Amino acid sequence: MFLVHLWNYIRGYVIIIVTGRSLERFINICSKRQILLWDIVRKDAESASMKASIRGFKLMRPAAKKSGCRVHIKKKCGLPFCLYRFKKKKGFKVGLLLFASLLILSTSIIWDIEIICGKPELIPQVLNVLEVESIGRGSFKRGLDPKNIASRIALEVEGLAWVGVEIKGVKLSVTVKDSIEPPVLIKNNESFNIVAERDGLITNMEVYAGNALVKEGDTVRKGQVLVSGKLQSKNPDFGTRDVHALGKVIAKTWYESSLPVSMVYTQRLKTQKSHDTVYLRFLDRKLKIGGEPPFEIYETQTVDKFLSPFGIKLPIGLTVETSFEIMERQVDLTMDEAISVALETAKKDLEARMPEDCVVIDEIVKQVTSESGTVYIQIVVECEEDIAGLVPVLE
Amino acid sequence: MKRGIHKIKGAKKAKKEPGESLGEKLARLFEIPADAYGNRPKVTAIGRGEVLIENFKGIMDFQNGMIRINTNNGVIKVTGDGLNIREITSEEIIIGGKISNIDYDA
Numbered sequence: 001m002f003l004v005h006l007w008n009y010i011r012g013y014v015i016i017i018v019t020g021r022s023l024e025r026f027i028n029i030c031s032k033r034q035i036l037l038w039d040i041v042r043k044d045a046e047s048a049s050m051k052a053s054i055r056g057f058k059l060m061r062p063a064a065k066k067s068g069c070r071v072h073i074k075k076k077c078g079l080p081f082c083l084y085r086f087k088k089k090k091g092f093k094v095g096l097l098l099f100a101s102l103l104i105l106s107t108s109i110i111w112d113i114e115i116i117c118g119k120p121e122l123i124p125q126v127l128n129v130l131e132v133e134s135i136g137r138g139s140f141k142r143g144l145d146p147k148n149i150a151s152r153i154a155l156e157v158e159g160l161a162w163v164g165v166e167i168k169g170v171k172l173s174v175t176v177k178d179s180i181e182p183p184v185l186i187k188n189n190e191s192f193n194i195v196a197e198r199d200g201l202i203t204n205m206e207v208y209a210g211n212a213l214v215k216e217g218d219t220v221r222k223g224q225v226l227v228s229g230k231l232q233s234k235n236p237d238f239g240t241r242d243v244h245a246l247g248k249v250i251a252k253t254w255y256e257s258s259l260p261v262s263m264v265y266t267q268r269l270k271t272q273k274s275h276d277t278v279y280l281r282f283l284d285r286k287l288k289i290g291g292e293p294p295f296e297i298y299e300t301q302t303v304d305k306f307l308s309p310f311g312i313k314l315p316i317g318l319t320v321e322t323s324f325e326i327m328e329r330q331v332d333l334t335m336d337e338a339i340s341v342a343l344e345t346a347k348k349d350l351e352a353r354m355p356e357d358c359v360v361i362d363e364i365v366k367q368v369t370s371e372s373g374t375v376y377i378q379i380v381v382e383c384e385e386d387i388a389g390l391v392p393v394l395e
Numbered sequence: 396m397k398r399g400i401h402k403i404k405g406a407k408k409a410k411k412e413p414g415e416s417l418g419e420k421l422a423r424l425f426e427i428p429a430d431a432y433g434n435r436p437k438v439t440a441i442g443r444g445e446v447l448i449e450n451f452k453g454i455m456d457f458q459n460g461m462i463r464i465n466t467n468n469g470v471i472k473v474t475g476d477g478l479n480i481r482e483i484t485s486e487e488i489i490i491g492g493k494i495s496n497i498d499y500d501a
Contacts, residue, residue, distance in 0.1 A: 023457060024453075024454050024455060024456060024457050027454055027457065027480070027483060028453035028454060030483075031453070031483045031484055031485050031488075032453075032485055034484070034485060036482070036483075036484055037480070037482070037483050038480075038481060038482040038483070039479065039480075039481065039482075040457070040479055040480035040483065041479045042457060042458055042459045042478075042479070048457070050480075
C-alpha cells in the first residue's frame with residue numbers, strides 16, 4: 001500500500017469534490033473511460049470527495065458534462081505540483097545547480113591518502129614522492145594514472161618489492177611491500193684492514209681473517225690498525241697476500257664528562273596564563289585565526305581537532321595551539337641537590353655520545369674543586385664494546 | 396406500464412439464471428477455474444473492512460451506509476457503516492468501511 005501511495009505522490013494527484021444529483025453515473029462514466037478514482041467518500045446527499053490522477057482529471061470534463069456534476073479541486077498533491085512551485089523560484093534552480101556542481105567537484109578530487117606499509121619508516125619517503133609529483137589531498141582524480149604513480153614510487157623509494165596504487169572513490173590507496181635487504185657480500189679478493197674506532201684497552205680478540213698486529217691487553221689509539229689485511233708469509237720469499245680482514249675486537253673504553261656544579265638552578269614554571277592560537281584546517285592548508293601569544297617565554301602544545309560526524313574523519317578541522325606562559329625562576333640549591341642536578345645533566349650528555357652496542361661495566365663519579373673555587377663533577381663510564389672498524393687498504 | 400415492463404424483465408431474468416451458457420459449461424468440463432472464464436462477478440471479502448468485486452457493470456447507488464453494484468448476475472448490495480470506494484476501475488471495485496451485509500438480488 002505504501003508503494004501505491006508513493007507512486008501516486010510521484011505522479012501527482014488531485015483531491016476533488018464532485019457535486020451533483022447523479023454521482024453514481026459520474027463514477028460509472030469515469031471508470032468506463034479508464035479514469036482511475038480512489039478514496040471516494042460520500043460527503044452528503046449531493047457531493048462526494050475523491051482522488052484522481054492529473055491525467056484522469058483532465059479527461060473528466062465530458063463525464064461531468066454527461067452526468068451533470070460539477071467538479072472542484074480541493075487540493076493538489078504530489079511531486080509535479082511541488083516541482084512546479086519550485087520551477088518559478090530562481091534561487092532554487094541556482095541552488096540545485098550549485099549543489100550538483102559541488103557534488104561532482106567534491107567526488108572528483110582526492111580527499112584522503114592511505115599508505116599501507118610494513119615498515120613505518122618508508123611512509124615519509126612514499127609521501128615525499130607523492131609530493132614531488134604534486135599529488136596530495138585536494139588534487140584532481142582526473143589525470144592521475146595509478147600505474148604511473150606506482151612505477152614512480154618504485155623507482156624513487158629504495159627497498160621496495162612491490163607497489164600498488166589504487167583510487168578507491170575519493171581515497172588514494174598506496175600499498176607498499178618492502179623487500180628484505182640482501183646480505184652484505186664480503187669479497188675475499190679485496191683488501192681490508194681492521195682499525196680501532198676509538199681508544200681503548202683490548203680485552204678480547206677474535207680474528208677470523210688477517211694478520212693480528214695487537215694482542216689482548218694492549219692499549220690502542222683511535223685509527224690504529226688492529227688487524228692487517230696483508231697476510232705475511234712466514235717465508236719472506238713468498239711475499240704477502242691481500243685478504244679481507246675479519247674479526248671482533250672487544251675493548252674497554254672510557255667516556256668522560258665533567259660539569260661545573262652550579263648552586264643556582266633555573267626553574268621553569270608554568271603560570272596560570274595560557275593563550276590559544278586557532279587555525280582553521282582544510283585539507284593540508286591552514287588558516288590562522290587569532291594572534292600570537294603575548295608571552296616572552298612559552299611552551300606550545302598543538303592539538304588537532306577533527307570534524308568527524310558518524311565516525312568519518314572529515315578533512316576539515318581546527319588546530320589549536322595552546323601556549324603556556326613560562327616563568328623562569330632562579331632557585332638556590334643545597335650542595336647535594338646541586339650535585340644531583342649536575343650529575344643528571346652529565347649523564348644525559350654521556351648517553352648521547354655513547355654508541356648503542358656498548359655495555360656499561362663501571363661508573364665513577366668524582367667531585368673536583370678547582371683553584372678558583374668552583375666545584376666540578378666528573379663522571380667516567382667504563383664500557384666494553386667492539387671497536388673493530390673496516391677500512392679498505394689503499395694501494 | 397412501468398410495472399409491467401419491470402415484471403417482464405424480471406421474468407426473463409428468472410428464466411435465464413438457472414441455465415449456464417455453453418461457454419461456461421465447457422469451462423466446467425475442462426476444469427477451468429470459474430473466474431477465468433465468463434463475466435460472472437467475483438466477490439472477495441477480506442476481513443470485515445474490505446470487499447473486492449471484479450467483473451461488475453457499474454455502481455447503482457452510493458451512500459454512506461449502502462452501495463449497490465450492478466453485475467451480470469444481478470445487483471449486489473453491500474451495507475455497512477462509513478462505506479467508501481477505495482478504488483474503482485472498469486474491472487474492479489474495492490469497497491472499504493465496516494461491512495455488515497453483502498446481499499444478492501437486492
